[in-house]
Amino acid sequence: MSAPLVYRYDIDGENFTSAGEASVKVKKSLRQLGLSQDIIRRVSIAMYEGEINMVIHANGGCATVSVYPEKIEIVLDDKGPGIPNIDLAMQEGFSTAPERIRSLGFGAGMGLPNMKANTDEMKIETTVGVGTKITMTVNVNR
Amino acid sequence: MKIREIAALAKAQVYCCEEFLDGEVHSACGSDMMSDVLAFVKDQGLLITGLVNPQVVRTAEMMDMRAILFVRGKKPTPEILALAKQCEIVIMASELRMFEACGTIYESGLKGGVLQ
Ligand SMILES: Nc1ncnc2c1ncn2[C@@H]1O[C@H](COP(=O)(O)OP(=O)(O)OP(=O)(O)O)[C@@H](O)[C@H]1O
Ligand SMILES: [Mg+2]
Numbered sequence: 001m002s003a004p005l006v007y008r009y010d011i012d013g014e015n016f017t018s019a020g021e022a023s024v025k026v027k028k029s030l031r032q033l034g035l036s037q038d039i040i041r042r043v044s045i046a047m048y049e050g051e052i053n054m055v056i057h058a059n060g061g062c063a064t065v066s067v068y069p070e071k072i073e074i075v076l077d078d079k080g081p082g083i084p085n086i087d088l089a090m091q092e093g094f095s096t097a098p099e100r101i102r103s104l105g106f107g108a109g110m111g112l113p114n115m116k117a118n119t120d121e122m123k124i125e126t127t128v129g130v131g132t133k134i135t136m137t138v139n140v141n142r
Numbered sequence: 143m144k145i146r147e148i149a150a151l152a153k154a155q156v157y158c159c160e161e162f163l164d165g166e167v168h169s170a171c172g173s174d175m176m177s178d179v180l181a182f183v184k185d186q187g188l189l190i191t192g193l194v195n196p197q198v199v200r201t202a203e204m205m206d207m208r209a210i211l212f213v214r215g216k217k218p219t220p221e222i223l224a225l226a227k228q229c230e231i232v233i234m235a236s237e238l239r240m241f242e243a244c245g246t247i248y249e250s251g252l253k254g255g256v257l258q
Contacts, residue, residue: 020200044204045180105193108177
């Protein structure tokens with residue numbers, strides 16, 4: 001396995017206006033690499049949902065995207081409150097987002113299931129009071 | 143349908159990326175919830191929304207959409223326009239309400255497209 005191309009971003013949790021900036025940058029980079037539109041869109045949606053989650057639920061964090069010849073791996077790491085019940089959080093429609101977030105167009109409880117649907121693998125490691133690390137993989141079939 | 147025709151149907155003002163007005167979109171999605179757009183949209187090229195914030199543009203960009211139509215007289219901010227230019231997404235704004243905008247455009251032949 002050759003060394004991956006790695007993109008790393010700090011996600012600002014203070015500022016909702018900038019939420020999603022990293023995903024836009026990643027999408028541009030992936031386009032330059034000439035990956036297929038389907039792969040790029042799946043990676044973009046999964047990362048964007050995860051990035052928004054880190055901003056609205058975890059006060060920011062860190063995103064790392066590694067591009068290997070056969071797969072793209074997205075790691076989202078935060079020091080937020082953690083997820084007490086992963087099964088519940090994964091259910092469509094479950095959301096703890098306050099009304100303020102809903103008025104911004106998010107908080108339908110669709111993000112985590114959408115991340116799973118758009119990736120080939122998704123692993124959630126979380127500890128209440130410590131943080132959450134989500135690792136997602138999208139396979140590239142060339 | 144050409145984006146230009148959509149602007150005319152909705153009596154919308156075009157705010158940026160006029161050079162892409164002859165681009166074609168084959169279906170559209172109307173929603174104020176970006177969560178739903180991200181989860182349910184498949185190949186819609188046009189987003190019709192009453193929500194005005196930069197995440198609308200980023201959401202459209204993630205979904206490979208070509209144009210955004212703001213309804214209910216909402217005006218795009220300079221920040222939204224800067225982002226849209228960077229992403230090459232046409233920004234339009236109409237006085238019509240969501241239901242009227244969707245209805246007018248649908249009636250003229252643009253459909254909802256496939257759900258995921
Ligand atoms: N990084 C995170 N840290 C802490 N809690 C999280 C994190 N990501 C998700 N959650 C919790 O899981 C719930 C479900 O997340 P999900 O992304 O599915 O929905 P949402 O973010 O509330 O709404 P949507 O994604 O539709 O805008 C959240 O409401 C939140 O309680
Ligand atoms: Mg979410």
